[in-house]
Amino acid sequence: MQTWYFSEQSYPDAWDAPETPKITSPSRLVDPKRAHQHLQNFIEECELADQLGLNIMVNEHHAAYTCMSVSCMTTLALLAGRTKNARLLALGIPILNRLDPMRIAEEIAYVDVLSGGRLEVGLVKGSPFEPYVSNTNTARGMERYWEAHDLIVAALTTQDGSFSWEGKYFNYRNVNVIPRCYQEPTPQIWVTTLGSTGTALEAARLDYVLGITANAQGARSAYPKYREEYRRVHKREADLDRFAFLGYCGIARDEATAWDRAERVLKFVEVSERVSPNFLHPPGYFTPVDAGRMLRGGKAGTHRLKVLPDGTPMSPKPVAREYMLNGVMFAGTPDQVYDQLETIFHSVGGFGHFLFQPAGTLTTDEVRDSIELFAKEVQPRLDRLTAQHRAKMTEPA
Amino acid sequence: MSKGPQQVTIAGVELEFWDSGTGTPILFLHGGDGIEGVEEFVDHLGGQYRVITPSHPGFGGSSLPDHYSDVSDLGFFYLDLIDHLKLRDIIVVGASFGAWIAADMATKNTSRIKGLVLAGAVGAKFSDRRTREIRDLFSMPRQDVDQWLVSTPERQQIDRTEWAEETLVRAARNHESFALFAWSPTLYDPKLKHRLHRIDVPTQVIWGEQDRVVPVEYGRRIAEGIAQAQFEVTPGAGHYVHRDDPKRFAASIDAFAARLKPTE
Numbered sequence: 144m145q146t147w148y149f150s151e152q153s154y155p156d157a158w159d160a161p162e163t164p165k166i167t168s169p170s171r172l173v174d175p176k177r178a179h180q181h182l183q184n185f186i187e188e189c190e191l192a193d194q195l196g197l198n199i200m201v202n203e204h205h206a207a208y209t210c211m212s213v214s215c216m217t218t219l220a221l222l223a224g225r226t227k228n229a230r231l232l233a234l235g236i237p238i239l240n241r242l243d244p245m246r247i248a249e250e251i252a253y254v255d256v257l258s259g260g261r262l263e264v265g266l267v268k269g270s271p272f273e274p275y276v277s278n279t280n281t282a283r284g285m286e287r288y289w290e291a292h293d294l295i296v297a298a299l300t301t302q303d304g305s306f307s308w309e310g311k312y313f314n315y316r317n318v319n320v321i322p323r324c325y326q327e328p329t330p331q332i333w334v335t336t337l338g339s340t341g342t343a344l345e346a347a348r349l350d351y352v353l354g355i356t357a358n359a360q361g362a363r364s365a366y367p368k369y370r371e372e373y374r375r376v377h378k379r380e381a382d383l384d385r386f387a388f389l390g391y392c393g394i395a396r397d398e399a400t401a402w403d404r405a406e407r408v409l410k411f412v413e414v415s416e417r418v419s420p421n422f423l424h425p426p427g428y429f430t431p432v433d434a435g436r437m438l439r440g441g442k443a444g445t446h447r448l449k450v451l452p453d454g455t456p457m458s459p460k461p462v463a464r465e466y467m468l469n470g471v472m473f474a475g476t477p478d479q480v481y482d483q484l485e486t487i488f489h490s491v492g493g494f495g496h497f498l499f500q501p502a503g504t505l506t507t508d509e510v511r512d513s514i515e516l517f518a519k520e521v522q523p524r525l526d527r528l529t530a531q532h533r534a535k536m537t538e539p540a
Numbered sequence: 541m542s543k544g545p546q547q548v549t550i551a552g553v554e555l556e557f558w559d560s561g562t563g564t565p566i567l568f569l570h571g572g573d574g575i576e577g578v579e580e581f582v583d584h585l586g587g588q589y590r591v592i593t594p595s596h597p598g599f600g601g602s603s604l605p606d607h608y609s610d611v612s613d614l615g616f617f618y619l620d621l622i623d624h625l626k627l628r629d630i631i632v633v634g635a636s637f638g639a640w641i642a643a644d645m646a647t648k649n650t651s652r653i654k655g656l657v658l659a660g661a662v663g664a665k666f667s668d669r670r671t672r673e674i675r676d677l678f679s680m681p682r683q684d685v686d687q688w689l690v691s692t693p694e695r696q697q698i699d700r701t702e703w704a705e706e707t708l709v710r711a712a713r714n715h716e717s718f719a720l721f722a723w724s725p726t727l728y729d730p731k732l733k734h735r736l737h738r739i740d741v742p743t744q745v746i747w748g749e750q751d752r753v754v755p756v757e758y759g760r761r762i763a764e765g766i767a768q769a770q771f772e773v774t775p776g777a778g779h780y781v782h783r784d785d786p787k788r789f790a791a792s793i794d795a796f797a798a799r800l801k802p803t804e
Contacts, residue, residue, distance in 0.1 A: 275679060278723075278724050279724075280719060280720065280723040280724060281723075282716045282717065282720035282723065283609075283720060420680075420681050421679050421680045421681065421684075422679065423681070424682060425678070425719070426678060426682070426716045426718065426719035426720075427716040427719055427720070429712075431709045431712040431713040431716060432705070432709055432712075434682070434712035434715070435705060435708030435709040435710075435712040436708065437681075437682075437712075438682055438700055438708050438711055438712055439700050439701060439703060439708050
């Protein structure tokens, strides 16, 4: 199992402000000195994760107190120099929103070279509120997404000089990326889904890693479709390393501390979901069928399941234990965290990447303690779990 | 509007449209939410006109060609439609987004158009770059849009809880197509202001006094850009004059048509 330390590089000091935490939030609530300290802490947490054998994942959002990272590649360029062994994952670059795919390809190749081939890149759709900042049109958004994807891959894999691109959404006289990627033909590409069949099937065909973020139900629906399509197209079983699962984590040596941490990690979820409903339904982001259902309900929703496995609705302000039951939160002592992960692992048919998010309002000391506990006490058991699973996969039927 | 819609394929679009009454032809171009809600004003016209009310490409039961992406595509399409239907001396009436399409058509070619009615038009940009003069109808949940379109309180809240899935999907698709054409720049074409002078037919610019999407002053600027335009404010009405005051809207069209008669 590859575990990836992940933090959204938040600015939690502004989370209690009455303003919406995203899109229209005033930047005057961010003290640049505090922000500087948070970002420095984050870089040092990444160094620790690297020393302890974990990998590192970063993301990006825009105009948000919940995520100060505005470019995956900026952070990863820095981490390429501050880490030695960790693989570095951008999950992801929201290519539905970004305006210049050629520039994205250039940055991918640059960081891949800078890191000596440690880069992996998610080419993702991005959150529904992002187009309200980037201004990209989400009507026909997926068509634009796939053109950007095709252009980035072509730019990264073409080594014999420039080519022209005269597409429906993008036009370039000369696409040419120098330096070219360190890894051949490209760094491993990832995509994410909330459980959509279309994305799972496309990811399987392209041999991409399929990431599911904090959504066990999504994994249970998307992974089997991926596995079936992978078998059909590639004539072999998809390895565990094709599947990634993101979970929030409250871990400590004793249960009480762990659950306290879990609640504070979830503060991130609570604040994230406070985004104004004005920015949750860009037209065309959801299919007309899904958008129609939302129109009937009259309310903007969240992708996180709000019903417990036994069918009862979660409380209006869900607690960590409820998210734990839904496979979103992993909380407790290292033994308990492992047990919960093992349960989810088996319930979705296994995965080879765990995206480990322990931040929220934890202090950097608490985050560092969480990283250390996970790396030393949970990770070895996860490695055994995946080894056993792989051995079983290769057993003759 | 009592008969079901007709279908015709023109210039690659399978078009859904209603065609009722006899007399001077009127082409009505609907707003960004779709054809729904125009029946009342059409009924008030009392069958004395031939009223053609299409669902725009991408809206209602009309198909959307892959290459369509801006209002100019719709302007050309409706010129093709009136050619195809061999309509002459028509009055093109547009509301909101539909008025933008109507204005776009008329900047291109008015050979078959006798008069133009632009009601609560969007589509032009007069203000400076830091000032948005058209309300952004996309930075809100779709169900909140209704309250901005009309001033009549009972028309502002639409209960969709009992709607059939097919009707909901139709409404959601309308909103998506509206965004395809108007997401950015938000509800305008920077070129339209500079092309309004090409509209060389009598034009009635009708504005709701209570319009909260585009203010009355904006309507006045549109009218000032068109040589043969008259400006008319409907007291009490909001952005969709045809929905807030269908009777008066029909009467305005009637009066405008009467004014055009001597030129026939």
